Amino acid sequence: MESISVFDMLKIGVGPSSSHTLGPWRAAVRWIQRLKKDGDFDKVEQIIVHLYGSLALTGKGHASDIAVMMGLMGTDPVTFPIAEIQNSIDRIHSEGKIRFNSEKEFPFIPSEHIQFDRKFLKLHPNGITFTAVLNDGKEKTETYFSIGGGFVVQKERKRAKRQIARFSTFPFPIEKATELLEYCKAEGKSVSEIVFQNELSIRTEAQIKDGLMEIWEVMLDSMYTGCHTQGILPGGLNVTRRAFETHKKLIGDQPYSNPIEWIGAIRDTEVKFRQILKWVSCFALAVNEVNASLGRVVTAPTNGSAGVIPAVLMYYLVIENHDVNYDDIYKFLLVAGEIGSLFKKGATISAAMGGCQAEIGVSSAMAAGALTELMGGTPEQVMMSAEIAMEHHLGLTCDPIAGLVQIPCIERNAMGAIKAINASEMALDGDPNVGKIPLDKCIATMWETAKDMRTKYKETSEGGLAVQVSLSDC
């Protein structure tokens, strides 16, 4: 049985993909730690990387090769300056060398030393193998799997062991939504209060609040940056950034000079139904335009779906509650994280395993549940809203054009955010006692649908829009 922290579900990272960018980056860093632990790091003279399956099919568009090189240089995806990434990669290409963990240098030609292999490994469609050639002629090889949301595992067995160890520390172990609801009922607590108690068993209150605040600040920053950046997204599809123009029309001449003042400025704009739709879409588009340009976003639960949760939280801040406080933000993120973990345990958050229902569908369910608690919903209504949001994403395929996280991904975040708000409103007006589909059954249905879905619709760019529309059409 898995136990997953909110900080596993909401992670600061770089775009464009949690499974294809953040995961491979982290895998490379982890491999270096392994070499050091085994006393082999100093002996390494050459490295070869194989990206398998979905990482090979959409890895170029998802910048998996760039992420691997950043990881091999020992950089941190949370803190490394985004503007410096391209310079670092250009240096490797021009010099034909890599600074391994920023400690030692040897020849490295990306086109030779990073191999894209369309073969699918057994455990997961996103496999990555690192091979080090040592100065005694021996080779050391390790295989990792990027299983979605930036999670990286080696073998299922090791992962299970680690998760169980942490599980034993949680006072309210949760695998299913029904268990979560039972705790809420028995303790007379909200969903966020139960989740907070679990987090308290592994972190101090200050660490939890500081961590959540950091996550919110990156979310806010990515919305702000996206709304204030114009131009064409990288990758060759010639996709125009849209948040900039939409934002310009919506904000008018309201004065502000930083993200906090910006929130106040938005609150002072006129908001009828159309403006609300546009603002929510604009926030979501902004985040995913930042993501598509390899910017810093919060993986929530993936990078391709990083815009849904910030957009819905921002909706609450600027439309629903102008007196919001930090506790509301903490609650929102705690509930969102827990709902995401229910999907990870009962189904998947990996598009390579379940298509886009695993990304946008899950993020929409997370946002719906979180919003419902802030709007005064009961724990049952929180689950109901998450169920409604996912129910209407079931079967959604993943078919990014040219393997880039741009079309349909960016718009899809806007749709996921709007659906989340709608799902929340329906649940707030609904009676969970007469609801026909419990969240657990919806999660199980999603997993069955994922298993039935053809491989070409699971982050391979071999089906759907990705084959109907090619790079040359754009």
Ligand code: SF4
């Ligand atoms: S189509 Fe959906 S799942 Fe696939 S890359 Fe885009 S956002 Fe992610």
